Amino acid sequence: MAPVKSEPTTEMSDFEKQRLANIAERDALLKKISLEAQSAGLLSKTPAPKAEQSHKKKAAPKRAKREKDAAPVPRRSSARLAGITPDSEIAKRKAEEAYEAEKLQMEAKRRRVAGDLRMDEIGVKGKWEALSLDSLATSGPAKYERTFGDEDIKKTTNKDLKVMREKMSGLNLWDAWEPNRDKVGNLGILDASQDGPGDDEEEDPVITTIKPHSRPIAAMHIHSSTPSKLYTASYDTSIRQLDLEKSVATEAYVADDSGLSGVDMSPEDAHTLYFSTLNGVVGRYDTRNNATKRDGSTNDDKSYSADEWQLTDNKIGGFSVCPTKPQYIATASLDRTMKVWDLRFLSKKTPRAVAEHISPLSVSHAAFNSVGQIATSSYDNTLKLYNFGTFDLKSRKSTETLTIEPDAMIDHNCQTGRWVTM
Incomplete structure (x- = not known):
């Protein structure tokens, strides 16, 4: 009988040897970790068998009486689910009713x-x-007393x-x-x-x-x-x-x-409102005309009769009474003008300003200070200062309006009407 030839043994490559070594090392490490965890009591033990439950049924708890629900609040209904055609008369009427209800509420x-x-x-x-x-x-x-001095300015921060x-x-x-x-x-x-508040307080x-x-x-x-x-x-x-x-x-x-x-x-009259x-329109009203009852409360049936002048067809954003010469007022208007008016000679039919300045954009406010200067804010993002005391009002004719220019102008980028208000 002929001898059986043995198959030649193939040698493992270095890569295969390294792979098997890594597997063996990993298994040994996992086994070691498992043994250490068991000895430390970290692994959960086999749960004990549950005791047999008693065949006796527990008494059902008494249910509390359920209060009657309040009437449900009406919710918005879907026209599509209700089978209403979007362009139908019913849908249009429903939309109009909803609009009118919201309008009345506003x-x-x-x-x-x-x-x-x-x-x-x-x-x-x-x-x-x-x-x-x-x-x-x-x-x-006291009158004209300064209440915000240099020391207050030093203590002021830029924190909003x-x-x-x-x-x-x-x-x-x-x-x-x-x-x-x-x-x-x-x-x-x-x-x-x-x-x-301090720096750390909110x-x-x-x-x-x-x-x-x-x-x-x-x-x-x-x-x-x-x-x-x-x-x-x-x-x-x-x-x-x-x-x-x-x-x-x-x-x-x-x-x-x-x-x-x-x-x-x-400043000289605490009873007259401008x-x-x-x-x-600019108006003047004496509050002493307000009727009052004996107990001091106001009378709802009183009527208000004021002196009024239609100075412009546009909105007057703001105005101011001159504190040193109360017969003069300054107005700022949507028509891009700052105007000065003399109430002593102001006609209700054809009112005419004594002085004016036209800005590139609307003027939002005009305000007198305690010495008679006028400051204005305008939508051209500038603050303008006019020295009212230097206006030559006597030399002009009664039918003329003096054109004036600001003595100082400050540019800024704070968006007048949005971030700047005077």
Whole structure:
């Protein structure tokens, strides 16, 4: 019998030897880790068999009586699921009804609220504390006294303070309080005497917010002789007097059909209100004409009769009464002009300004300072300063308007009307 030939043995390559060595090393490592985990008690033990459950049934818990559900709130229904054709008369009528309902709701929110308003009833944020504001009636700076000196400037930082939740349209100052107005009729009062937060603190300042108007508040004014009373002019056609001593906001004036854009007073007269409207009218009203009842509350049946002048066909963004010469007022208008008017010789039929300056774009506000200079802000992103005392008004004819130029002009990139308000 012939011998069987043995097959030649093939030698493993170096790569195969290395692969097998790696597998063996890995298995040994896993085995070692498993043994160490068992000795340390980290691996879960085999669960013990569950005890046989008792055949006795547990008593079912008593169910609490379910209260009757309230009537479901009507939800928006789908016209497609209801089988209504988009262009059908039913769909059109349904859309018109929804539009009218929403329109009525918006008009109700924007409608002016007549009568007296108590501060604790119109609060939006914070708590109204009348006692903390009593000091305003007795304390305050003297006339033309500087209240913000060089030391205050050094202590001032560039850190912004977010006072109102909505866009602010202006700022006014009391001795220790700052009232601010926004675009929805809210009035915010910030206690400026409170200590500022540290670098690591994120606490919000103490702010009281009330809602004396149903439309945006366009302007505010505090007369120097009555520091406890704040006048606010609003797009809802009314001027309200906020009395801090009585904690009540009363109607000081109501226009017929136009929103108000400004309010000011002469330093020499604490009873006469000057106002401007969105239709280009400037008016003057004596608050002593307001009828009052015996208990001191206002009479809802009173009518307001004011002297009015139609100075322009465009909106008057802001105006100011000259504190040194109250017969002069300065107006800023959408027609790109800043004009100065003399109320003594102002005709209601053909009013004519004594001086004017035309800007490249609309002028948003004009304000006199205590020495009679006029500052304006314009949509050309400039602040202009006019020295009213140097105007040669005597040499002009009564039928002419003096053309003036600013004595100083400051350019900025802060977007007037969006970030800058005077």
